[in-house]
Amino acid sequence: MTSKLIQTVGHEAENPIGVCLREAFGLFESQLRPPFSLTILTPPEYLNLNRAILYGILCEPDLAKVHIKHLHGKIRDGYSFFTNTLTKVVTDLYPKLVATAKVQLIWVTTEMVSVSAIGMDGLLVALLRQIVCGDFTEGNLWLHSELVSLFLAKWDCILEEEPLVLTSALYTFLQLLADDGRLLSNSKLDALKQMKIKYCVRMFREQFHLCFKIGRDLVRILQDLVHIPEFQAIWKDLLLNPGEFKTNEYRDVSQLYLSRTSSRYFLLWITPKMETQLRFLLTHVNLGSQKRYQAWFARKFLSFPERETLVIDIVRFICCSHHPSNEIIQSAVIPRWAVIGWLLKLCGRNYVQANAKLALFYDWLFFDERLDNVMNIEPAILLIVNSIPKYIDMTHTLLEFLLLLMDNYDVERKDIINHGVLSAFSMLVRRGVVRSLDVVVNCDAISPFLRQRLGELFSGTKAFVSKELQPVLKVCSLNLLEASSVETQNTTTENMH
Incomplete structure (x- = not known):
């Protein structure tokens, strides 16, 4: 049959x-x-x-x-x-x-x-999870239209039986709304957009105690939606009028900052097929043999300009949802930091690359060693360190971006961010991810301005060890990162190993 x-x-x-x-x-x-x-x-x-x-x-x-x-x-x-x-x-x-x-x-x-x-x-x-980021084909738009309709129609039933699923839908629909900004307006798409806005606003206004459970990445996603009037109002209330959300749990946005986002949310924007391929790459492919796997992945999932924003979610997935075992870490398998370096090089548009770097560093800004996992912050420091000296432009751009975040991300809560970043660096040293921060502060290949800023940042901390204990830095000899600046490049996977 x-x-x-x-x-x-x-x-x-x-x-x-x-x-x-x-x-x-x-x-x-x-x-x-x-x-x-x-x-x-x-x-x-x-x-x-x-x-x-x-x-x-x-x-x-x-x-x-x-x-x-x-x-x-x-x-x-x-x-x-x-x-x-x-x-x-x-x-x-x-x-x-x-x-x-x-x-x-x-x-x-x-x-x-x-x-x-x-x-x-x-x-x-x-x-x-079957909704594909950056895919504006009729079939994909039909699927997320049907799902928005289902969640709106069955709101009461889902709220009573499985309320946390409502937060998964919220996370997904907020991401879709961020993608919608790149579509030409038409009546059908505008109607779908209004349905998604209706669902998301209802969640914030009626079930904020559930939204709160998403944690800090809720803030990261909302920042891409401030151009939409409904979300401007929500953003204003998050910062200035917490009482509007009618829950005693919420008093200030810093509570969201300090709440870690569960790894299950990062799987929502990665299709099962994509997850399988990423985990295979990060579990079975040796460093030096990854070029054809990466080229295949890019052709399969990132070949259209509209899909470029998917890099942001992949970076977040690798940092927060894929934590390799010690056996894998100590093997010849390509490390997470190398894959993220390759992904950053794929970003042709500046705003996509900036958001990908924000995804890489986001847990650093609010790191709390009592709640956060050191594996979430490990890829960033290893990418910074292992890019010295051959790919120093990568080291520079990442350190510059981190310092820029510390100065400008939320000026009114700068003390929280400074504490988070310093806690992250301290934990990385204590856990032996890097033996010392001297590797960046006293590295001649790094610009004097950056070394001065880092020295000022680390002054008074216990994140250093003596230079005698500092290991010789192993720099990958493979062409993982081109030497040109990541801010201006437009490199394809065919140039990446």
Whole structure:
């Protein structure tokens, strides 16, 4: 029986999940029409019936209501297996699903939310992750239109059963709104934009205690939306009128600064396919052998100018969601800092590169050793140090950017930021990520102005060790970073190793 579920190329093997669903449908097809059997199913039969019904819903739209009634009558595990199987379909098959199956997927997801199915939170997150950053094709716009509509329509149900999923949608839709600024206005897109604004504003105004749980990256994303009047008002209240949010938890934006964002949010803007490729690169590819993998990744995911902003989210993902084991760190596998250096070189537009560097340093600004993870700040310092002396322009631009952030990011709360950055440097030395800050303060390759600024910053701290204990700096001999300034370059992956 040929699959009606996915689009396959002639030489391409069918996905095991698709095969499993199709075979289950073949076994139970005769039992999927009323009158339904009243026979008590064995556990294996029950699981196969769930699979068969799911395949029927996705592939037989005209009979979908019959299939869902059958499911409701047979269910005995709170829809757990059905919903988890549906989540696997989204994660593994969504890009290959035929158009009618995608429509049915949204329909059955709405049904699962309506019955408060066990696992509906994971299903909704899986769907949110299928929205592709910088992709303004009809199919991608359709998906996030359907999801915004679903979250608005099922607001009360989700709020009661799985309220944190609302924050995942907020994080995603805020990112989408930031992307919308690069689209030409038309009535259809403007209507979608207003739906997303409606959802996000409702979250801030009615459920700010949930928004607060996102942490500091909520502020980082909001800064890209201050040109939208609704968010100008929210930003003003965040800074000046905390009482407008009607929660005793929130008194000042510094509370958000000092709240670490969970790694689950950084996965929302990275599709499962992209995550798989990034983790493979950072787990199995040796330094020196990465060029073709990086070139393939760039062609696959970053080939269009609109996708360039995705670099920002990848940098945040690498810093905060991919923490390699000690075994990987001590191996020949390409380190995170080298991949981030390559990504920074891909940024052709200045504002994208600035936001990518902000993503790299963001946890530095508010670092608290009691709450924050040193692995989040490790890539930045290693990129700074390992770029000396061969790629000194990279070292310069990163140090200059960090000092600029300290001076200008939030002048009224500069003491918090200075404390965070100094705490970050101190933790990096204490944990042995670098043996001493002398490596930057007393490096002749670094400009005298930067060395002076750093010396002033570190004066009075205990972040130094004696030069006798300082190891010889190992500088990578591979062409990871071109010697030209990252502020003006437009290098492609073909020039990167």
